[in-house]
Amino acid sequence: MGKTFSLGKLSGIQFRLHFSWFIIFALATISLVYPDYSQWLHWIIGIATSLLFFGSVLAHELAHSLVGRANGIPVDSITLFIFGGVSHMTEEVTNPGAELKMAAAGPVSSFLIGGFFGLFLFIPGLPELVSRMLFALMLTNWTLAVFNLIPGFPLDGGRVFRSILWHFSGSYIRSSRIAARVGQGVGYLLILTGILIVVIRPFNVAWFNGIWIVFIGWFLERVALASYRQVRWQEVSSVAVAAEAVSSGGSELPPDIKTD
Numbered sequence: 001m002g003k004t005f006s007l008g009k010l011s012g013i014q015f016r017l018h019f020s021w022f023i024i025f026a027l028a029t030i031s032l033v034y035p036d037y038s039q040w041l042h043w044i045i046g047i048a049t050s051l052l053f054f055g056s057v058l059a060h061e062l063a064h065s066l067v068g069r070a071n072g073i074p075v076d077s078i079t080l081f082i083f084g085g086v087s088h089m090t091e092e093v094t095n096p097g098a099e100l101k102m103a104a105a106g107p108v109s110s111f112l113i114g115g116f117f118g119l120f121l122f123i124p125g126l127p128e129l130v131s132r133m134l135f136a137l138m139l140t141n142w143t144l145a146v147f148n149l150i151p152g153f154p155l156d157g158g159r160v161f162r163s164i165l166w167h168f169s170g171s172y173i174r175s176s177r178i179a180a181r182v183g184q185g186v187g188y189l190l191i192l193t194g195i196l197i198v199v200i201r202p203f204n205v206a207w208f209n210g211i212w213i214v215f216i217g218w219f220l221e222r223v224a225l226a227s228y229r230q231v232r233w234q235e236v237s238s239v240a241v242a243a244e245a246v247s248s249g250g251s252e253l254p255p256d257i258k259t260d
Contacts, residue, residue, distance in 0.1 A: 004079060013065055015058065018081035025050055032136065041129065049133045054080060056113045056141050061085040063109035064102055064156075071098035083219050084144075096166040103159035107145040114141030152186025153179040154223050176231040183224030190217025 007015040032046035033039075057080060064087045065075035074090040093099040118138040121131060148156040158179050165175035190213050196202075197210030 010062070011066065013062070013075060014077035016077055016079040018079055020082035021054075021080045024082045025054065028053070045129045045133050049136055052133075052137055053140050056110065056137070057085045057144070059113060060106045060110050060144065061087050063105040067105035068093075068098070068102040071101055073098060073102060083216060096163040099159055099166070100163040103156045103163065106156045107148050110141045110145035110148070114138045114145065117141065150186055151179075151182060152220060152224065153183035153227055155183070155186075155220070158183050158186075158224075173231055177228060180224045180228035180231060183227070184221050187217045187219075187221025187224055190214070190220065193217070 003019045004016040005019075007017055009015065028050045029043075029046045032049050033042045036042040058078065061078045065078060068075050068087070068089065071093075073093055075087050076090050077088045079086055079088065093102065114137070117134050120126070120134050121138070126134075149160075151157040151161040153159065153162060153176075161182065162175045162179035165178055166172055169175055194210040194213030194215075194217060197205050197213060198207045201207060
């Protein structure tokens, strides 16, 4: 992923920060402070909200990693970057049940984290800025959970979709190929949605949101395409290995060896 910065380890998992994270951190903070740029207290709340949200993203990825490890899937690091976070597995999943549990752990954790922040909103007498921060954290975590449930690979929902296909078809490669193609379709749909938002501006949605959706769609389509190519490579490799096994197994025995 290019240049990253180490944030330390937790439970043996290395946490890293990609340089692109600073871009989204700045954009998120500015959007939270708008339009009160001259108020230093708004900047403090904005920065705190952004840091807490990205801490929530780390917790989301950590949930994936810990559940994955519990199901025999080694995870060595987590990286935060401009589009969120990603857990780096040293091995692929070996059964659909393990993938289902690992994929579902992220959205479940985001729903719980959002609910945790929402509970504080019931405290009477909270300052308005603190209430706004808590509401933003609740809403963004729930949005993160819902977005990740979209059945497009490599989103969590796409991995859940693949695990279900895998369970019923018995073929990891075929299921991965279908899930990757669906992921590409979701990416194209997001790109189209973002363009329409920029052009039509429905419900007075800011044009910037449309641009951001286009970038997310483009990223998903690229990753889904890369996943599809990787699956195709695995498919070709498995066929080559099988052909080699058949070829080597079919060789004739030397004439001086007797068989019973």
